Amino acid sequence: MTPERKKELQVKIFKMKEAQVSFYMSARQIGVHPFLEIAGFMAEQIKMYQGMFEAGIDFTENAIQGRPTELAYIAEKFDCIFGPALTDKPNRQAFLASLAKKGGWELSS
Numbered sequence: 001m002t003p004e005r006k007k008e009l010q011v012k013i014f015k016m017k018e019a020q021v022s023f024y025m026s027a028r029q030i031g032v033h034p035f036l037e038i039a040g041f042m043a044e045q046i047k048m049y050q051g052m053f054e055a056g057i058d059f060t061e062n063a064i065q066g067r068p069t070e071l072a073y074i075a076e077k078f079d080c081i082f083g084p085a086l087t088d089k090p091n092r093q094a095f096l097a098s099l100a101k102k103g104g105w106e107l108s109s
Helices: 001-031 033-054 066-089 089-103
Strands: none
Touching: 001 033, 033 066, 066 089
């Protein structure tokens, strides 16, 4: 990665952090907890991009590479946002099937 590209990526991370804080402040004023949880999801996503950047990976051209603890946090945020919808088995199956199809992986039985 060139020094110029590194600087561009650092600027992108900075701007994402600014956008996340702005969203958080607006969502907090709105006062809908599941909507506010999206800000936590965004913060974790930015943290994962930062980790990719530090590993020399251009996060603008690659899917997020998260660790199990980070992915568990994302799952917690999804539960806060979509939990009741995903407790319904047909909804959950449709959600997971869509993820599997998009990601090119198979669901185990």
